[in-house]
Amino acid sequence: MERLIFTILYSVVLPIFVLIAVGSILQRVFQLDLYTLAKINFYCITPAAVFMSLYHSDMSAQLLGSVIFFYALYVLILYLLGSATSKIMGYTKGKKAAFNNSIMLDNSGNYGLPINDLVFKGDPLAASMQALIMSLQSLLTFTYGVISIQGSKLNGNYRTVIIGFLKMPVPYALLLGLLMHAFAIPLPVILSQPLTYAQQSMVAIALITLGAQIVKYPLRLYRKDIYLSMALRLFAGPAIGLLLIYVLDIHGIPAQALLIASAMPTGVNTSILAEEYRNEPDFAAQTVLVSTLVNVFTITAVIALSHHL
Template structure:
């Protein structure tokens, strides 16, 4: 377990730490960083990974089944908890997003790469999860935040302004149609994709650097329990129920243990819905995930 922590978790947190240091020195504009991530880095990464990943229908359906059941269960539980604790509509939206949207990209991708030692099959599983997560985040996640103001039509139309949607459509479409994308497009797309992990983790570090724990700590604690503990526990149950095993089972379980996504804080800041609370949850879940993700990685190797 110590080896897992040093070889897999520490490299991720070195980049987060650099983001903290750089922000304190240069005072980054977090709003601009959020725009760069949403409108530039994430779409480029999604496009290139989906275009280059070899898809198997059986694998795709297996991952889709796992993801769908997991999200439905987590949504039901988070909604029930929100009502039991009497959270306001704005807090309820950010709280639910913090449970449903986990860091499958700028945390999950490097962890998968390190755990499975650059195995393209394992990475294809993570890319599919990342795709589903982005579809969910930039559709339901934004819809939930904007409907707090009651503007449902604007929430729906707002999704079609997100370039990640078109990146996913083009990535999958060109892949399935076996279209050869010219090098003058692939080269810059690969540069963008290569920048995602470092820039996203540095962005997370910059967010961490400006956070202050001031209120709603009880919401943060409940979110931690559901995301970091209940998330992988539900994942294990679904994996056994669906009869998934081997590398697929390991990759899905590890993915389900990821902390709350940076994107949940980014869209909360973008749409001004409890941005401080969302950022606090991202910070706390990311810090505590150093322990929980290490345990889940070790557990995945024992169980599957």
């Protein structure tokens, strides 16, 4: 167990925090344009990563359906918990949207993918499942995540919300990647190479952006809302995942991969969305940082638990 903890710290967590530190330093020195960085993530990097993940996916249709059903139930339960908490705490519409995003949108990409690779040593089935979870997360981010924020700011003018959603590139990238994979449509090098470059840049650009945002919005450890978000994300999340694994009777590598995927910290996209739509960006940046720090300990426990599934 001690060796596993050291490996996770050295191979996954520390590289992540190096990039966050780089972003913080760049922000202090150059005062980066965070709005432009969010646009780059929003309209270029994430769509490319989602498309390539689905295009190269390696899962059976049955397992694909099981993972999608698991994920739908998982985020629904988190939504209900987040909404109940927001009502009890008396949050505004904008704060409720930010709070629910912080517990429903996790870091399944730039944190989950390396964790998955470390635990399963590159197993193609486990890697494909994590890529699918990342794609579903991206779809959720740019559907519910965007619509909830826009709806809270537009006071129910959902025609404008729907038009805004239709302008988002990620759903189209997800659908296109899925269709091209299903029909085995070859991707020419003139397209595959730039998309691969964009996909490979996702981790660095997203984490550097987060580091810059953290400097802009200093850490405030006295905020109760941050700890409520962290508790639901890091403790309720894997508990729900474990319950659903037993209820749906999932076993082996799929069960282990889903449990570990349910234990990720709050996603960087939460902060990017908050910056993009100017909705509680301070709170969003805090939840990403705090949950990522605490996840060093919680993910180790979940990985150990997964070995018994």
